[in-house]
Amino acid sequence: MSTPFAQTANAAVPARPSASKFKPVRLLQTPSVLLLLLWMIVPLAMTLYFSVIRYNLMMPEATGFVGLDNYAFLLSDPAFWPSILNTLLLIGSVLVISVVGGTLLAVLFDQPFFGRGIARLLVIGPFFVMPTVAALIWKNMILHPVYGLLAWAMRLVGLEPVDWLAEYPMLSVIMIVAWQWIPFAFLILLTALQSLDMEQKEAAQLDGAGPVRVFWYVVLPHLKRAITVVIMIETIFLLSIFAEIFTTTAGGPGTATTNLAYLVYSIGLQQFDIGIASAGGIIAVVLANIVSFFLVRMMAKNLKGANEK
């Protein structure tokens, strides 16, 4: 392993590092590139192929090219449009809750107060809870209509306890997912906030700006990039939310909490219709690409900035 690259390094001494001459040391990138290329292209090509053939594990004899029939079938599935709506509703609500909540919390925690370090650890805690644990804690210990804490609290003030996951299934899932993602937004935004130049803030205050105006005209513009990053990264993860739904509601009642990820899982691995599930997979990829197009462009800008410094 060391031979080819020992030679290059010695040869490289006089040359500038940016010399365009081929350097075997660059071969060190090959394993990463090849693996990621395979990881990306092979399954995606297979999904694309499966999505245009008839392929049902329960009916192995029925095969053949069907063109866009799988897509047409999926689009007419009564669960499809609700699943798209649920996907968007879940992403949208969790984004709003976590970004607004995370920003307010970050501003609050940017102030010095007693035991701030410990309080911060408590706030970011939920982010490290594994999704299946988070789902089960909420399902059994918080939202449970008989023994849950919310039911207990409601009885305490004389209200009728609510069976959250049955009566407000989507709201419950949103609560669980938001609980996990507020800490993420908080952590990123607090870090960004701490790089804010204090003098700029002081200057605004000296000019007579109140806390709201300082927040609006100084703090928020500074956080703009971090907020964009949070939105983009959360969107990518939220598009594939699965474990929380799998563990709490299994997509139900009916299709009330079926998102695209859960729909593909249930068509493919529960009903064994590979063709239609693959069409769903391709739709998810298209949706994600629309999002990542913006993210990659933004990161490119960012990377340039970092290299120029």
Place this chain on the structure above:
Amino acid sequence: MSALKNKKRKNPLWLGVLAWACAIVLFFPIFWVAITAFKTEHQAYVPTLIFWPTLESFHEVLARSNYMSFVGNSLIVSLGSTILALLIAVPAAYSMAFFPTAKTQKLLLWMLSTKMMPAVGVLIPIYLLAKNSGLLDTVTGLTIIYTLINLPIAVWMAFTYFNDVPKEILEAARIDGANAWQEMLYLLLPTSMPGLVSTALLLIILSWNEAFWSINLTSVNGAPLTVFIASYSNPEGLFWAKLSAASLLAIAPIMVLGWLAQKQLVRGLTFGAVK
């Protein structure tokens, strides 16, 4: 400096109280699990803070003969995939950071873009490939998947840390006759060790908590803790104290790791966009 300024303008007490209230509310579910884990099954259904702590539930969870095998799977899969990802990513990041070409930046962005592919888009082929190659429900299969999904993060993080190492140090060593191998081993790795350690921590946390692939690709033999915990979701017989004990054991070590690495995590989670 800011501490000095803050002495001049003392913040009102209610801000601190409000912040603590938010922290307590957000942490409460975790706290509740933590105390329920020390209750008896009977006490677990009563919302009370006053009880006699017992390790009964932990004993019962650990006594279930298969519990340790799930822990073992989680450990092997997260450590294995982290080590593999680092072994593949560090040399790549090294060559990208110190021998960049015009294409390096594009390559990095392309790697990032593989992360944007939703898992569900490739669930079916991966499932079938795993099934046909006998890797379904195996630790090996899951380790390979985690290595691949974590590889772009590993390359990115290692790259951003290497990029911060002054090029002059390495050039000086080269003039002194060090070859690339020595350069990497004796200079680069020690200098960027803190960065590589936080990269490893992030990868361990992500693999430990990963749930989509583990639920879909494993059931018993290769199943990590995420799957074991999910198996508690079947309605027959809720055992809250035991559920809490199992959950606490599953989340406590990773939460401590996360807390220790919180500053560095920001960089990894945002691919270096927020430092």
